[in-house]
Amino acid sequence: MRVPRANSREKILAAAADVAREAGPGSLSLDAVASRAGVSKGGLLYNFPTKAKLMQGLVESYLSDFQKALDARAAEAGHESVLSAYIKLSADDCEQPKPSASWIFSAIAEDPDFLTPIKAFKHQLFERLKGETQDLGSLLVCFLAIEGMRSMNLFDSDVLSEDEHKLLVSSLLKIAG
């Protein structure tokens, strides 16, 4: 029975992220992803001929989503700078108690080189931020603090209370100017 067909690719990507988040990054097997996506293993391998390709797909869609979200925020009224847009976006991202990107650990285990595009992306973002700021010290502090926020969220080790989180964000926005 052939269901008309939704875009299997995106369903698979979402399923992979779900599995990594819920069953742990070590349990991200092709079988688990396929069954979660409502697709057979053969179907999965049809879309992503190899596990590495699946990981790559995860990285790419993550990065492009992030780029889009950041641009959207930056275009909104009320942002004096890309930096403050970045701060607010990250603050919102980290409010979800669930890591949402723990598949990254699976990718690293598969091959650390999957980080390369992410590194490049961060570098580019940092350069962009440097271009619009006059106080490099403040930028560094903000940029790294955001990195810390994201890292804590990723490792699911939120030490901060909700109030502390808010205070942190407002402090960062003040530093960002």
Next chain:
Amino acid sequence: MRVPRANSREKILAAAADVAREAGPGSLSLDAVASRAGVSKGGLLYNFPTKAKLMQGLVESYLSDFQKALDARAAEAGHESVLSAYIKLSADDCEQPKPSASWIFSAIAEDPDFLTPIKAFKHQLFERLKGETQDLGSLLVCFLAIEGMRSMNLFDSDVLSEDEHKLLVSSLLKIAG
């Protein structure tokens, strides 16, 4: 052939960290660790009856080393606060280009619960820092920025130049007061 004596436990722990760093966290197998440590698989399993125990040993020795290093720094002259000791210690740790703790990724893949002691440790450290500061906002920014520094080092994605790194540290120390 039995080599006279040497604390196999520590050799094994070091070997595991080396393997994870050099071959990638996904390649941390018992066989690899044993051969790297110059020990047979049986010998490895004698010291750590299970892979999980090995990971646990890694976490524990990491944490106790860190605790010792922090206490030593805090006891040194020239530190007004534990926070500044923590900043300087982390800055030094992150100057090594090599992650040194990528075994953490293997541990997470094995079982995310291995993070629990680390979370607890961080929470405790944070409470300790809160006890000696009067400006919570500044503490939050510093604490998270250090977290970001460590995270970048761990992911081997150092976006910062050496000068920027130094500027960051001095900015943090200034904020810490």
Next chain:
DNA sequence: TTGACAAGACCGTCCAGCCGGTACAGTAAG
């Protein structure tokens, strides 16, 4: 001699990737 410690062959499990099918859509000749 005895027991702490180590060696490495071996076993069961798990998983990525492969392969031989199946269902269906489009096209086009008869």
Next chain:
DNA sequence: CTTACTGTACCGGCTGGACGGTCTTGTCAA
């Protein structure tokens, strides 16, 4: 319209290899 052919999307059993953990057999120090 129908039959035959082609390409696309998907299915699921299989297998070979890797890995964690066990077991038997040493080996040295006391």
